[in-house]
Amino acid sequence: MNEGKGRFDIMELIKKVLFTDFVKGLVITFGYNVSMDSVITVKYPDEEKWIPYRRFRGLHTLNRTADGRELCVACELCSKACPTRCITVIPMEDNTGRGISDRVAKVWKVDLVRCLFCGYCEDACPTRAVRLGREYELACFDRNCAVKNREELLRPQPVPEEMSGGVVAKARLRTTPDGIEVVADLSETRKRRV
Amino acid sequence: MLENVKEEIQATLKKYPVKKSAVMDLLRIAQREAGGHLTREAMDEIAVLLEMQPVEVNAAAKFYTMYSVARPVGRHRIWVCRNISCSLMGSDHIMKHLEQALGVKKGETTSDKKFTLDVAECLGSCGTAPMMQIDDEFYENLDAKKIDGILKGFK
């Protein structure tokens, strides 16, 4: 045991003397500089935008069935499961066929300031209505806009579910009266080299 | 509704020291008068006659398979036993065959109002399974061929 430890220490010492780790790092950095065909940085937000993988945990989305009915039955399990109590659900009765049952959400809102994107709500949901989506541009100018309500979350995702993600898409920065937004062109993507 | 059989009802009521007990008999009379099934109005009338709540009359009627509550039936009622012995001996096939032969589903009445096809729990003839009951008769040790013959007999 002692022997082994002693040998290990000697190896460490040799590595330190020869700056092995330092040289290794330099090799990587230098490697990026010499190979011009692959760019590791993403030119976000002016030209490019990262499209995350499906398993990414971003802004919540509320889903619908294929025929457009809301999957959410306002059972409030998401709000019960939430460790930060950031989801508020108030149910109501609706017989117009808005949801898959006659119980639908009157209010479904999430306070993103408190949310820690753990995904417990997703796990708790019995109808797979709430999912953590791939939207991650959540910065805003006041706290109120960090509370997302039902209507916003029910809007279709900019990145479709079929897309597996993990790519960098062409994008451009647009200034609107509300602020700025990055519009991605999902047809033109490239794999990011790591 | 039960006006025509007033005497019969009075005679029936006399048989029972407790008024309520006449419910089964009155249901039978009401079902006969209405042509094989019990109407809501008839049950309401019986409830008034026997000083019961209508729902109690309804509950009594719903419990027994021989009453058909608010469902018109054909001239002959067929009950196919579906309890364990008959199931094991193939009452499912008997049922399927009957459905095909009569052109109706379980619980329905043929378009000529001749047969109503029902299932029943054990009819007490496990030794001769599979079996069925048409009106008051048992038909036992059934197979497809036998059923065709029986049905022909009713034509």
Place this chain on the structure above:
Amino acid sequence: MGLQPINPYKRYIMVTVKINGKEITVEDNTLILDAARDAGYEIPTFCYQADLMGIGSCRMCLVEIEGQKKLQPSCVTPVLHGISILTETPTVMSARASMLEFLLANHAMDCPVCDKGGECELQDMVYKYGPHKGRHAEPKFKFHEKDYALSPVIIKNSNRCVQCMKCVRVCREVVGRNVLGALGRGDHQEPTSFFRSFLDCDADGNCIEVCPVGCFMRLPYRYKTRPWDLKGADTICPYCATGCRMVIEHRDGEVIRARAQLGVGMNSETLCARGRFGYEIINSEARLTTPLVRRQRHGTLEPATWEEAFRIIKERMPSLGGNTVGGIAGARLATEELYLFQKLMREVFKTPNVDSGSRWDAAAVEGFIAATDMAEGGVSVFDCMEADTVFVIGSQVSEENPVTEYIIRRISAGRRMNVIIAGPRAMKLDSSANLLLRHYPAAEAALLSAVILDINAAKLAASADLTAAKDAKLDGHLKAAGLTIDDVRALATKLRNSESIAIMAGTEFLRYPHGIESLNLLKELLRSLGKKVRVMPLLDRSNQRGAWEMGVHPAFGPGYVKAPAPGLGISGMLDAAADNSMDALYIAGADPAALYPDEAHVKEALSKVRFLVVQDIFLTETARLADVVLPGASFAEKDGMLTNQEGRAQIIRKLLPPPGKAKVDLDIIRALGEMYDRSFGPKNAALVLDEIRRAQPMYADVSLAFNNKRNVDNKLDNKAALVKGTKAALTIRKFEQAASGQDAQYPFMLATGNHLFHSGRLTNYSKTLNDLMKGMTVEISEEDALASGLAAGERVLVSGAGFSVTLMLTVKKGTKRGVAFIAENFDAAPVNRFFRKGKGAPRVKITKA
């Protein structure tokens, strides 16, 4: 060991049984389930409920008895001496799991949608005992696709039913309506109404409360929340003097549910429609949220600040007013508030003029208290039900105290006893009675006098002269009551043959006080015959008894201690006001303008009071006449104590703050007192209670330990909460019967009282209860309807001397002929307009509108 009678009178035999190896001794005939629960073992059940007949249908309670091959349902199997019971063997456990698997085979499994989700007994049981995976792949049987409503308060989903049939049994055995039935059989059995039609029932929702799953659900509560979002407070129902314990719950400040709990309080799981669905008044839009003042003499009431309102009061309410100042406090205020109210009137305003309630004469109240032995301490309704004979008189108990009625029905069905009911109107409890006496309204005195004469017949028979005199008198009484001699003899025989008698006397005695003397006489007579007689008052306001015990009465102070100089009661104060000699009147939580019999008189009197302060939670008829209106707090917004009709002191807890600028009544009364006297107090409810306990031996050792846990052994009777007796010198004044007179023009005698869905005018602010009402009604007997060619549901014109109103006719089988009933709760049909001060029951005629 074992088989030893412990109480020779009760003939209970104790047996010894072994449960899971632990030896315990229980009474013979105890159910295995109860014995096991006593021994501390948990046995799951769906269909078992202590106060319902056992049916053993859910099979969750199966236990193993050593020596028997098959498992036995413990909820219907009594113990036998020496048996050994095992409740936790692998066989039992697997039987439980299998039962749950079968229950789930056809269960809708829509827990995320179901309102019961989160407090569902089936969920809990499956979580605890059940297979967490089902093996049934077959399609589930469905009774129906969509939930259907059974009444304005009940919505139903039979697909979730576990066939425990508690709903059917509670409806039949406890509520007595019997409108639910078990239709079909096996797994197709559905507890529902006749052809799933809308129920015509008491809408008390007890079927909802007993349902272990989400089969019966509250319609007003539908899809509003999850149970874990609710914040609740333990309280007492404020709508009658039965004193049902319940929990009210709110979400985000809106009260959305009131519920009772199994085994908690004297009412256990039962409530009536008022208690269960009357909570809407708390969040009513019509609540007073700010003080209102009338700045000009005939101006309108305008919002003001508390400072302004108090300033006006101080300016215009003479601090040493003496006899020209008076106070009336409603019997809905908490005991502490009532105590402080009378202290304010007596010590600050130095006036003896205090009274509670707005309908009864103060002298009648004093007599009633004496006749019903209220000063001798609390009498539990459960003790009353141990008597050989229960005699209910002067109360429409089925409508005024529904839960008391449930207790009478449930207990009387389970033992041999007489239930005697005397009253003009038919009611639901009649089916539990073995003697019914239908007398005319206001004829309690005549009936009781006749009975007294008959019981005394033996003594009188010795002298022929006396017999003749007696017969003449008896005939007069019988004629006045509209009864036959057989009725009275039957009653007298039953009373004579009983060793113990409980008399439940209702508010008719207060409405027509000439009966009080006879009531007292009957009580004394029965006692002189060596019978054990208990008297229990049946009251209709939650804290009426508390108000009297706190001395909110002109003739006595707290603890029924005679006041040195008796003041004026409500009648006296109104008379004085009508004579222009009332300087100021302070009315808190009472509405005499709407309820005092003789509306014209009370309104004239109140408008002649020089300064009228009204403190209430709504702008009542009385408040409209006020110079200053102070917004008070409802029962959900304060801590305090209520004393029910039995004399049971119980606590209410605060759930929400009062709305807007409204304040808790205790704080208002105290602030008013402090304005005149800096040292007026005590300062909060707890301190007031301390003072009450010190000052009043009745309340000295009343146990208020607020216990919202289940009572042990299903015993609902917490005797420690009953108030103690005291020595009081109360007098029963003789009241002359006010002549009502026969009048061919007006064939109906008018009776009034509370409607099943209402308590005073307060519940008019509950939308659910109003929906249940389906309009204002007048009720007459079936024979009268037939004779006058009127049919139920018709619009009829009810006209008396000087007032007429159009109402919907309802017809009741068994009501006394010549009796019409209009509830006192309708805003648009104030029944007090028919009444004339000092006159008897008014007479009316009913014609097609």
